[in-house]
Structure formats: C-alpha cells, structure tokens
Amino acid sequence: xxxxxxxxxxxSVQEAETVTLSCTYDTSxxxxxxxxxxxxxxRQMILxxxxxxxxxxxxxxxxxxxxxxxxxxxxxxxxxxSQLGDAAMYFCAYRRVGNxxxxxxxxxxxxxxx
Amino acid sequence: xxxxxQDPRHKITKRGQNVTFRCDPISEHNxxxxxxxxxxxxxxxxTYFQNEAQLEKSRLLSDRFSAERPKGSFSTLxxxxxxxxxxxxxxxxxxxxxxxxTYEQYFGPGTRLTVT
Numbered sequence: 635x636x637x638x639x640x641x642x643x644x645x646s647v648q649e650a651e652t653v654t655l656s657c658t659y660d661t662s663x664x665x666x667x668x669x670x671x672x673x674x675x676x677r678q679m680i681l682x683x684x685x686x687x688x689x690x691x692x693x694x695x696x697x698x699x700x701x702x703x704x705x706x707x708x709x710x711x712x713x714x715x716s717q718l719g720d721a722a723m724y725f726c727a728y729r730r731v732g733n734x735x736x737x738x739x740x741x742x743x744x745x746x747x748x
Numbered sequence: 749x750x751x752x753x754q755d756p757r758h759k760i761t762k763r764g765q766n767v768t769f770r771c772d773p774i775s776e777h778n779x780x781x782x783x784x785x786x787x788x789x790x791x792x793x794x795t796y797f798q799n800e801a802q803l804e805k806s807r808l809l810s811d812r813f814s815a816e817r818p819k820g821s822f823s824t825l826x827x828x829x830x831x832x833x834x835x836x837x838x839x840x841x842x843x844x845x846x847x848x849x850t851y852e853q854y855f856g857p858g859t860r861l862t863v864t
Contacts, residue, residue, distance in 0.1 A: 679855040725790050735781055738790030
C-alpha cells in the first residue's frame with residue numbers, strides 16, 4: 635500500500651521569507667501524481683500544486699514550487715515570499731493513475747509570523 | 749458553479765443514534781469521494797463513486813457505514829449506531845473523469861460530527 639509521510643508537524647516562517655515543507659512517499663508504481671493541498675483554519679481544502687511523476691521538470695505555481703526527487707521518493711514544497719494568508723495546514727498527497735482516491739500525509743501546520 | 753457543498757456543517761449526536769450526511773458535488777463531476785479526517789491527521793479515504801456505482805470501499809468503512817449516490821448526482825453517507833470513535837470531520841470531494849486522470853479533486857467544507 636502507498637504511504638505518505640510528513641515529518642514536520644509544525645513549521646513557522648517570517649513574513650516575506652522562504653520555507654520548505656518536506657514529504658516522502660512509498661509506492662511501487664512508476665506513474666502517479668503528487669499534490670500539495672492547503673487547509674486554512676475552518677475552511678475547505680484547496681489544491682496548491684500538482685506534479686506528474688512522468689515529468690522531470692518540477693512544477694511551479696507563482697510563489698509555490700516543488701522539488702520532486704523520484705528516485706528518493708521525495709516531494710518537498712517551497713513557499714517563497716511567505717504571506718500571512720499562507721498560514722494553514724499543508725497536506726502532501728499521492729494518487730495512482732486512474733483518478734483514484736488520494737492518500738494523504740498527516741500534515742504540517744505552517745505559521746507565518748508578521 | 750458554487751463548488752462542492754455538504755450538509756449539515758455540524759452535527760452533534762448521542763452515542764447509538766443514526767446520522768446521515770449529504771454531499772452535492774460540482775455538477776457534471778462523475779467521481780465523488782468520501783474521506784474522514786480526525787484531529788491532527790490527514791484525511792483518510794472511505795469510499796468513492798463513479799456516477800451511481802460505488803467502486804471501492806476502504807476497510808475503515810465498517811458495516812455501520814453506508815453510502816449511496818442514487819442518481820449519480822448527490823451522495824449520502826449514513827452512520828448507524830454511532831460510537832464516540834466516529835467523531836471526525838467527514839469530507840466529500842468530486843472530480844471529472846478523464847483518460848489521463850489529470851483533474852484535481854475539489855473538496856467540500858466538510859461535516860463535523862461529534863458523538864457524545
């Protein structure tokens with residue numbers, strides 16, 4: 635079975651600084667998808683960024699980028715120029731090809747300090 | 749399009765009672781997923797549908813849990829004889845179906861269940 639591990643329960647960052655959230659996963663599949671979801675307090679989960687395993691290029695969405703290391707099964711999220719609105723729980727998630735259910739990590743709570 | 753909606757947003761019930769939650773997915777989304785999220789944990793998969801067919805159920809989904817999507821639109825999740833361990837946030841998500849499966853899952857706000 636696939637598993638996703640987030641080893642940082644909590645992180646904090648100063649406003650305008652850069653922070654990196656870690657994620658590792660375990661799978662025997664060669665093709666799959668990886669995601670970072672953001673869950674603000676008392677609000678619904680939204681997708682931050684996705685990475686297709688067959689693509690070597692790291693995904694980027696504005697201030698958010700990933701470092702995808704397929705051989706190491708590592709998928710970290712970098713947030714640049716952190717803003718107060720970035721404060722939330724961040725979940726790393728894995729999905730097999732086929733629009734199947736997501737497998738989530740336990741999450742990292744990010745605090746942004748003004 | 750108003751996104752995925754769930755009703756109720758909060759439910760408090762006494763142990764042993766039955767509860768039912770509803771999820772309305774984004775219109776024309778073929779796939780609908782139910783997840784459960786307990787405090788301090790990531791969401792865990794419960795079950796999912798493609799149109800009205802229930803394709804997979806997690807081992808987490810005991811016999812007390814049942815889910816339906818009768819006309820391939822909204823879905824209900826019923827928990828019978830609730831237990832305190834059922835206290836959690838129940839999340840619904842939907843997505844379109846395509847061959848490459850590139851679409852994301854869109855989440856609803858969740859139903860927070862408290863069993864006293």
